Amino acid sequence: MQIKINNKSVCTEASNMQELAQELNLSEYGVAMALGTSMVPRDIWSTTELQEGDSVIVIKAACGG
DSSP: OEEEETTEEEEOOOSBHHHHHHHTTOOSSSEEEEETTEEEOGGGGGGOBOOTTOEEEEEEOOOOO
């Protein structure tokens, strides 16, 4: 299905946010995701279904000055 990740059109086989995180090889730590305009807690990624055309924002924490 086609979704947007950080405003970039992407084709994915993931059916939920946990599968998407695995597909994107996201770290277990320092990563947050939002679906549309709502942050989705990590503990419900596996039950948060993705739909054609959804917009996902991936935020990665960075250290430094």
